[in-house]
Amino acid sequence: MAKRQSSNSVEHPWPTDATAKQLYGTAFRCAEPDCREPLYRKNSATGQTLLNSRIAHICARSENGPRWDAAMTEDDNRSADNLLLLCQKHASEIDDTPDDFPVPLLRGWKRAQLAEHERCRQGWEISDEQAAEVTRLSFTLEQLVDAITDLMPFSPRQRSRTEALDLADARLHAGRRERLSMVASDRVEDVLRWTAALPDPAVEVPLGQLRVLVAPMGAGKTEQAARWFEAALQDARDDDAVAVPVWLEAREAVNGLEDAVRSRLGQDPKAVCCVVVNDLERIDPVDADRLLSEARQMVGVWPMVAILATAQPGVTADHTVCMEVEAWAIERGAELMRVASGTDMPWRLWSPETTELVRRPLTALALAGRLVAGGDTGVSRLQLLRDLPRTIVQSRRPRDASPQVWQALERLAIRILQEHGPVPAEAIGNESEVWQLTDTRLVVEHDGVLSFALPAFEQYFGAHAITSGTFDIESAASRASFPFWRYAIAFAIATRPDSAQREQLLCRVARTNPAALSWVLNEIKPNQSHHPVTTRTQDTLPASAPTAANPDSDNAEADPAIASASWLREAFEALLEGYGPFAASLAPHHEGRLLQWGAHLNAGYLTVSEHWENTTPAVVSLPDFSHLRELRPGGWRSSRMFPEPAGDYSRWQWARDRILATLTDAIQRRTLATSVGTHLTHERLWVLADFAMSTAGTRLQRDAIALGDLRQAVAAMMETVNTSVSATWQHIGHTVSSADIIWLNEQLAHQEGEALLRPWPPSDLVGTPRMRWQGYSPDTAVSMTAEILAEAVAGYRDLVETNLPAFGPALGLYSLLPARVEGTITYSEAPGEYPPRLNFAWIPDPALDPRAPTPVELRTENEPGRRPYWHTPKGPRPASRTAYHIPMLEDGITPLGNTRPSTNLAYEWLARDLHALGWLKDPTTFHE
Incomplete structure (x- = not known):
């Protein structure tokens, strides 16, 4: 605690100061008769025991307060006869209101203090050695608190509120400067001022709610989160009832969001508290989904908490909490380029490609840096993202960096990308090697773990690990690793100056994972041309041909x-x-x-x-x-x-x-291969059997087809197949090819018994319904729809693993499994006119057995007055350009009464995933 000192008050050390030693007997407490304030404290610097007091001068007083008496020498004024030991409180009162403490009163206190001193001396004579021992063993409450604090682990609660606010502000500012590493140092403050002056309001996140900012790399989602965090900081400064906001990188919260917030605050988040969780894409998708689930639970438990997360497209979040980051206006991007570069871009350098680049903050800044360095604007987005970390690395490289440092950076990138998070420092090397990494300012150490200062560095050094041969591109493109190595793969391919080397890498990626190859092509955006008069000759062929x-x-x-x-x-x-x-x-x-x-x-x-x-x-x-x-x-x-x-x-x-x-x-x-005995195989078998019997003119039973009659009909069709190059059959709008009949004939060899049964039971209500869904009671609708969904999930998994095993986690839904399904079947006010709506959510659960039936829990709801599903205004769902269009919610109508409902759902999910990867032009919806 700071002490106000006046001209006539001093502190004296005990016991070396003679004056204080003379007054030893009264030094245990204040001279004010009713005060029991202890007068000792510990000097942490010297270990001495000091008088925790103010020494008042009794005689040198006047009507205007304390003063030096000209009739007294300084030594007399400070003599034991003219000094009075007081606690801080009463000494301050004497200084502030001297008229309330006349000299006779103070002399009375002095006489009482001396009397106490004499009584102590008569009963106890103390030597210098004994005084030193008492000093050594003496402590006050303040000393006790200091000692306990030194022994206990650090807690944020040990900081004052002002210190915590200043620290949060410093972290925010440091993060902003780090994101502007590509900007010349003399322009950084200009860019920061320009950003702070933007008129855009901060993102709104209501208390007790979660929101997720979704945008591709470089769209400015982190800066939007920073603006929201900055507004929360100001609220905390203006109102002590508002908690200091918390900024967490996703990797800091991967072991538990609530624990991470509580650790940062030093207590439970009971008050109004804003929390940012940044860069969800830098952790494993399963961990990201679990973290978002924890965030939803946390805002439910602590209703005064608001959480804002940031992620690239593909996050497994409910669309109701996702907020897309819109692209900037061209004028704003051009202004940012001007501020960052200090000059206007010449009009001749503008092109359609340039206008797209300036609509994202990161690419606009990278383009400005390219112009300052004398480059042109004829670059792709991927090239800018690739050159950005290289520019920063070159500006930060230490002069004495050895090749071993570069190799250690590659090893660190490999470990982080493979393990989806920071790496323990000891896994990289000894303290000296770790210091060399952190000295580059490309790597930061926190709580004994290492990570790169910017996400782009991971991909940059990962790309170098691929091109140097330290890490095989096949391993990077594998189904498990590709989601984290995708930009490193694209950087490695795009940076090869020789076309033969690029083609060789592309061949290796294609053989390993076609999904990775397609994603790389979409990112690179080659300038492909089909010139009708240009003939490729031996001289123009790539060296890899x-x-x-x-x-x-x-x-x-x-x-x-x-x-x-x-x-x-x-x-x-x-x-x-x-x-x-x-x-x-x-x-x-x-x-x-x-x-x-x-x-x-x-x-x-x-x-x-x-x-x-x-x-x-x-x-x-x-x-x-x-x-x-x-x-x-x-x-x-x-x-x-x-x-x-x-x-x-x-x-x-x-x-x-x-x-x-x-x-x-x-x-x-819907002719992909399926395993024998699955429900998708049964549904296709029934549809083709129905077609074969109808083509043969055989009257069908409602729930079964006699296998003898079916084999006879298929045998006749096989004769046509075996005697023709290709054959097709048509019946009531359906077309069947030779391949379908060959498949049907092969499947019949596995059938036992006398009849092929319908895959799904018919309606359970009496009478002939006008619409298929009208024949099912609510209980039957729930149980049958749940079974259809479970079989559709099993069929989807079988389609992927049988036909597209290399795609694996690159497929959105497949990366989410195993998962539970929870949803509702909602009946409108006119169930006879409109089919019930089916809405359900995917809830990932790694604890589930992936080979066991998917748990499905459905319930029914009645909503009179609500419009049917297809009359509800809905905008088109934007398709993700990334490989990770992961679903969270599904809505539609119940598939009751369809001939192959599980097949239709499984193929819809697969088509959506392939479309997100670029292997299907349009997602498809299947109907009977």
């Missing part, structure tokens, strides 16, 4: 058509290899090998045909022809003519588009 690597292969140099088709086929085969066993369904094969291609090149247009049976050589030259029928006698089929792809990454776009067309057809026709 098969003909360039092997000039003697089948006259490739003499026939550019073979060279071009071989170049395309390499990418096509790499992607098919990534699809695994499903490749045979995506492209015609013979005896396990891709069919032979015939190629013809003319005026920039390439024609590719497939042979019925030949597989070697892989590509041959075809003569000029005007129609495919001219080649059919030679065994050629399915001719395609298209502009010859040219430019970086163009063959990968072509190969993906070709596979995408076949995959889309399989999804729309």
Whole structure:
């Protein structure tokens, strides 16, 4: 506690000061008769015991308060006869109101103090050694508190409120400066002032609510959260009833959000408290979902808490709590560039691509830095994101950095990306090695764990680990690692100056995980062109093309058509290899090998045909022809003519588009492979059996089909299949192909008994309903819908694991499993007119057995007066550009009465996931 000192008051150490020692007997308490204030305290610096008192001068007083008496020398004025030991409180009272304490009163106190002193001396003579011992053993309450504090762990409650507010403000400011690392140091304060002056209001998060800011990297979501946090800081300064706000990086809260908040506050969040949880995408998706679940529970338990989280698209949050960060106006982005660079961008550098870049703060700042360095604006978003950490790293590199430091940064990036969080310092090296990392200012240490100062650094050094060979790109692109390594993979590929190296990396990614390849293509956004008059020659082929690597292969140099088709086929085969066993369904094969291609090149247009049976050589030259029928006698089929792809990454776009067309057809026709005995297999079997019996003119029973009659009908259809190249059947708007009949015939071999039963029981209400859903009672609707959902989840998992095993967690719903399903079936006021609505939520639960049936809990609700589902105004759902369009809520109508309801749901979920990855142009909804 600070002490006010006057000109006639001093502190004297005990017991070395003679004056204080003389007054030892009265020094135990204040001279004021009714005061029992102890007068000793410990000097923490010297270990001495000091008088916790003020020494008042009795005689040197006047009507105007304390003064030095000219008739007294300084020594007389400070002599024992003229001094009075008082506690802080009473000494201050004498200084402030001297008229209330006349000299006779003070002399009376002095006489009493001396009398007490004499009584003590008569009963106890004390030597200097004894006085020193008493001093050593003496302590006050303040000393006791200090000693206990030194022994106990640090708690935020030990800070004063002002200190806590100042610390939170300092952290906020440091974070902002860190995010402006790419800006020249002399322009940082200008950018901070410009940002603070923006007229946008802070995000609104009501008390007792959770909100999630969702935006891609560089959209400014962290700055919006900072503005909200700053407003909360000001509220806390203005009102002591408001708690100091809490800013947490998601990795700091991964072990428990409420515990992290309580640890930062030093107490339960009982008062009004704003909490920011930043960068959810930097932790494992399962941990992120659990953290959001904890946030929802926390605002329910502590209704005065408001939580704002930030995440990139794909977060598993209810759409009612998500807030999209809108792109900036072009004018605002241009102004930020001007402030950051100190100059206006010349009009000649503006382009359609530039206008898109300035609509995001991070890319606008990166573009400004590029202009200051003398670069141009003809760059992609990925290139800016890739160059951003490189620019910062180069500006911060220590002069004496050794190659070992760079290798340690790569190792740290690998550990963080693989373990989805900070890494213990001892796992990286000894103290000296850790100090070298933190000295780079690229790495920060907190509570014994290491992390990078900016998320982009993880991906930057992860990319270096890939290109240096420290970490295999196959491991980075694997189904488990790809969600965290995606930008590192894109950076590694885009930074290769040699096209052959880029193509080699792309081939390795495609063979490992087609989902990763598609995402990289979407991010790189190649400048693909199909020039109708440009013919690819041996000189223009990339060095990675098969003909360039092997000039003697089948006259490739003499026939550019073979060279071009071989170049395309390499990418096509790499992607098919990534699809695994499903490749045979995506492209015609013979005896396990891709069919032979015939190629013809003319005026920039390439024609590719497939042979019925030949597989070697892989590509041959075809003569000029005007129609495919001219080649059919030679065994050629399915001719395609298209502009010859040219430019970086163009063959990968072509190969993906070709596979995408076949995959889309399989999804729309719901013909992907399924395991024997699953409900999806049973539903497809029933639909095809129904078609076969109807085509044969056999009258069907309602709930079963006689297997004898079915086998007879299918045998007749197989005769047509075996005697034709391709056959189709049509009946009442449905079309069935040879492949469908072959599949049906194979499935019948596994059927036992006399009849094939309908997959789902018919309606349970008496009478013939006009609409299918009208025949089900509410109880039956709940139980059957729950079973349909459980079988749909099992079918979805089977579709992924049987056909797309390499995609794995890149598929949104698959990354969420195992999960429970909870929802409602809501009946409108006119159940005879409108079907009941089905709304349910996915609730991830890692404790569930992924192979066990999915737990589904449904209940019914009646909402009279509410409009039916399809009359409710709804805007289109924006499709995520990332690979992680993870669902949380589903809504629609009940699938009751459909022939294959589980199949329709499973395919809808799969189509949505593939669309998010770029492997399906449009998500599909299936109806009977």
